Amino acid sequence: MSRTETDTLPWYEDPSPGTGGLAPRPWYATSDAWRMSLNGEWAFRLSPRAATEDESFARPGFDASEWGTVAVPGHWVLQGAGGAPAYTNVVYPFPVDPPRVPSENPTGDHLRTFTLPGDRPQDGELVLRFEGVESCARVWLNGRELGDFKGSRLPHEFAVGDLLNPGENVLAVRVHAWSSGSYLEDQDQWWLPGIFREVTLVHRPDGAPRDFFVHAGYDHRDGSGTLLVECEGADGRVLVPELGVDIASGASVTLPVEPWTAETPRLYDAELVTAGERIPLRIGFRTVVVEDGVIKVNGGRLLFRGVNRHEFHPETGRAVDASTMRRDLVLMKQHNINAVRTSHYPPHPAFLDLCDELGLWVIDECDLETHGFVDLEWRGNPVDDERWTPALLDRAARMVERDKNHASVIIWSLGNECGSGSGLTSMAEWIRGRDPERLLHYEGDLSCEDVDLYSRMYPTHAEVELIGKRAEEPLADPELDARRRAMPFVMCEYGHAMGNGPGGLSEYQRLFERYERLQGGFVWEWIDHGFAHPEHGFAYGGDFGEELHDGNFVCDGLLFPDRTPSPGLVEYKKVIEPVRIGPGSAAGTFTVTNGYDFAGLGHLEFVWSHEVDGTVVASGTLAVPELAPGASAEVAPDAASAGDGLWTVRAVLAGDTAWGERGHVVAWGQVETGVRAVPAPAAGERPVRAGGLITLGPGVFDAATGVPVRIGDVPVEGLRLDVWRAPTDNDNGAAWQPDERYGLRWRELGLHRMRHRVDAVEADGDALTVRTRVAPAGWDLGLRTTYRWTAAGGRLGLTVSVVPDGDWRVPLPRLGIRFALPAAYGGARWTGGGPGEAYPDTRAAAMLGTWEMGVDALQTPYVRPQENGARADVRWAELTDTGGAGLRAEGGTPFWFTARRWTSEQLDAAEHAPDLVAGDRVWVNLDHALQGIGSQSCGPGVLPEHRLGAEPAEFSFVFAPLG
Incomplete structure (x- = not known):
């Protein structure tokens, strides 16, 4: 399209950023300048097309009495005002015909009538923001008309002082769902039109700054x-009372801080x-550099234990209030997360104030994705x-x-998934x-x-290790290759947290801690974007009749939509915990390692407990010396000689903080001593x-x-093999990712419809032996399975032997037995890992202990139901009724x-979760x-060591x- 053709386009299809606006400037929450919020209820009319010829609604005296209303901030598609999320x-x-958009372009006309107070300032300028x-x-x-703008998640201001009336004023805003700007905002999220952040009238007094820039560096050497x-x-003058600073703006001062x-976060x-x-x-004093191929802040290497965060609320979409922002950050801090990438746009500015206050490293990403x-x-x-x-x-x-002016922002990101081009270089x-x-x-x-750092999404563990060694595949251009090879490496996205998972986080973390170049990453992502829905519980892509959609791929977070932590977040907390507590060199001792980048351990208290057969027999406080980052010490509980059992050490907050109360668990470690008890034999009866x-x-x-x-x-x-x-x-x-999509291959093979053929039932001697073949229809492979039952003293033993038959080329989903009990047996108690779920590559957070909860509480409510x-x-595990009667199962070896x-x-x-209706049985x-x-919902599949091959096995x- 030529420049002449572009010039004839309507304003919303013009690729330019807008007209009539003021130059950008810093955001700050408060000052002594007058301001007036224009949030609240606005009159609203929705049209199905971009009816630009009808601007009558913006003229004085327009009658909007027949219009509906919407709340601002908000999205009209979430307020019953027409349309739906997509x-x-x-x-x-x-x-795709840039910069053109469809004629079917939902258009929301907004009207807000407001009256200026009599005491509003008369000097300077008034700005509409x-x-x-x-x-x-x-x-x-x-x-x-004041002008127009694009750039959905960025601020825009207009000078309006000479247009305001001393009495009633009418503000009119036309919003199109689609514009040329939409081509720059293809950001893996719901498309949600509307005025979704605040609208404010702000006084800019005579003698007020138009702009200011705070520079606060730190020299770690002195x-x-x-x-x-x-x-x-x-x-202006800059006052810092605590430091005794009173200097003119533009002047600098150097002093101890x-x-x-x-x-x-000082x-x-x-x-x-x-x-x-x-x-x-x-003001936060800090300096960020790349030195010797490593990102350093204040002279120390930085390790990102991060998350990507879209702004989302299950009822209000991207209109997120301050309490929700704080709740997000408190949850992050409580789960040992130290960094946020603001995917894929700058967040609400108040969020960054909270990052400064509570302490999060921030990659601030531009509002750009194509x-x-x-x-x-x-x-x-x-x-390009x-x-x-x-x-x-x-x-x-x-x-x-x-x-x-935010201390927390240490990296600017040009955007996300835009390919390459000269426009990025200009930025x-x-x-x-x-x-x-x-x-x-x-x-x-x-x-x-x-850029200044090498960043990748979802590389495999093997590739990450090569990068850590600076031995990755070379670029064709030797100069660029040498430049990149000297850079620090960060995974801007990894650990795709969609549904059950992500797996493999522990293995990534070990690489980050082993290789200096590997400076961590940001799990995708923070929260599931499921909208509260009366029928579905939480709705995802396709639930609103979208012509094109990507299903539940929008639900890929560490939090459920209601901000309940998922097992994935609990696992991530354990994987990235900043204190490592492991077994020491001698029985009954522990090694404590300070994994913080900058802090000591003075804010923590270390408590220990000793359990025998599920009962705490001793506990106390553990003396841990002050340790610099990276240092370790070996320590022992006072009662180390008290005998065998399960020893647990927890690092907890020693006092209240802005994000956690005293006693909040930051890290933990366990050691079992002695020989694990095995079930007594159950054999001898006929x-x-x-x-x-x-x-x-x-x-x-x-x-x-x-x-x-x-x-x-x-x-x-x-009861049978499952x-x-x-x-x-x-x-x-x-x-x-077609190669290892095991879920599809399992279904193609028919593992969801296995047939069970009985070949023999032999009641001989002191055993009942049942020989079977378990196999899917249509294939010549199977599992020859033998059940050998024995009994003694009111106890029933089972040994299961499995031998694969045929050419198995896929791993098995699981290998064990399944059976059903009456629904009354809904109480569960077990000794083993808990309290939450775990799988072979998501088990770091499984704490050994004796746990008890109802069967309903054992379920994890993923937005799309799954294993x-x-x-x-x-x-051992027990399932009981309310009177304590039921069934107990002990494993010959630990089981799932x-x-x-x-x-x-x-x-x-x-x-969806409401599709699951409890029946008259409990399936075990x-x-x-x-x-x-x-x-592998977006990243690498299961590591070889966590794959379940079809191999001979025996378990009992x-x-x-009970009762």
Whole structure:
């Protein structure tokens, strides 16, 4: 499209960033300047098309009495005002013809009438500020057009002082769902049009600064900080009472300070004082550099234990209030997370204030992604089209100018998944010129030509290790290769937290800690984007009738939509814990290692406990010496000689903090001493046939099939070998990863419909032996399975032997037995890993102990139901009714325990949680082994050591009735 053709486009299709607005400037929450919120109820009208010829609503005296209303901030599609949310990950939900958008373009006209108070200031200027509008806005005040803008998640301001009336004023805003800006905002999230952040009228007094830039560096060599505050448009003074600082803006001062880090977020209250305005500042002294190929802050290597965070609320979408932001950050701190990548746009500015206060490293990402061009081989990609460069530079500038005074922001990111192009280079050059004190990030150009660090998404563990050794595959250009090879490495996305998972986090963390170049990463992502829904519980892509959608790929977070931590978040907390507590060199001792980057351990208390057979027999406080980051010490509980059992040491907060109360567990470690008890043999009694049944000790069996029907007084149904699980999102994998999508291969093979042939039922000597073949229809492979039952003293033993038959080329989902008990047996108790679920590559957080909860509480409510709820390393498990009667199972070796009120087949068939309806049985799995989880919903699959190959196996249990 030529420039002439572009000039004839309507404003919302013009690739330029907008007209009539003011230059960007910093955001700050408060000052002594007057301001007036225009949030609240606005009159609203929705049109199905971009009816630009009808602007009558913006004229004075327009009658909007027949209109509806919407809340601002908010999205009209979430307020019953018309339309619906739509989710796509990559594909644009409209024809790709940049910068054109469809005529079917939902258009929301907004009206807000307000009256200025009589005491409002008369001097200076009044500015109308929008914090965020999707996807574009055209603005009128009292019938006069102010201008238009794009850049949905960035602020825009207009000077309005000469247009305001002393009495009633009418603000009119037209918002189009689609615009040229939509091509820059294809960010793997819901498309949600509306005025979703605050609208404010702000006084800019005479003598107030137009802009200011806080520079606060730290020299780790002598402990000094250097402060310089640039102030544009006014003369000012900078006051830092705690430091005795009173200097002119533009002047610098160097003096001893305490540095700011995410671990020690030391802020100094300050003020920028000008003739027209006093602006509170919170200053954190820190310096970030790349030195010797490593990111260092204040002289120390940094390890990101991060998450990607979209802004989301299950009822209000991207209109997220301050309490929700704080809740997010408190949860992050409580789960040992130290960094946030603001995927894939700058967050609400108040979020960064909280990051400064609570202590999080931030990669602040520009409001830019053009991923939908990837399937077009990047034809027409705006970042390589000069017509779009002004819009790209505008977005970069609005991010940097808004957020440049935050200590927490240490890296600027150009955007996400935009391919490569000259527009990105222009952005990088502008940012470097404006703020050379921070680093630059962009993952999409593997040459890393414009950035300071090498960043990747979802590389395998093997590739990460090569990168750690600086031995990765070379680039074709030797100069670029040498430059990149000297860079630090960060995974801007890894550990795809979709459904059950992610697996393999521990193995990644060990690489980060082994190789200096590997500086951690950011799990994708923080929260499931499921909307509260009366029928589905939480809705995902396709639940709103979208023409194109990507299903539940929008639910890939460490939090469930209601912000309940998932097992994945609990696992991540354990994997990245900043204190390592492990076995010492001698029995009864522990090694404690300080894994913080900057902090000591003085804020922690170490407590120990000693358990024998599930009972705490001793406990106390452990004396741990002060340890510098990276240092270790060996310590021993006072009662180390008290005998064998389970020893647990916890590192807990020694006092209340802004994000956790005293006693909050930061890290823990366990050691078992002594020999693990094994079940007493259950053998010696003889089976007896009578009336179609075989009785063996407490067991009663069907004589024809050899299947138990009762153990003691407990009815048992359908006990047999089980290899199926409801595939997880990671089992099913992503369409672009065809090689190891085991969930699909399991289903093709028919593992969800195995047939069980009985070859022999032999009641001889002191055993009942049942020989079977378990196999899927249509294939010539199977599992020859023998059940050998024995009994003694009211206890029933089972040994299961499995020999694969045929050419098995896929791992098994699980290997164990499944059976059903009556629904009354809904209480669960076990000794083993807990309290939450675990799988072979997600078991770091499984703490050994004796646990008790109802079967319903064993379930993990993934938004799309799938395999869940297994407990690891179980020694014995009981299922009981309210009176304590039931069944106990002990393992010959530790096993995996799962119990639920529906079958795996019913779990597999469910699309949403309400589809699962409790039946009249409790279905129990006692598994010898499970397939790992991996991260293949977007990342690597299951590591070889966590795959469950079809190999000969033998395992045993002893059952005993209870009550």
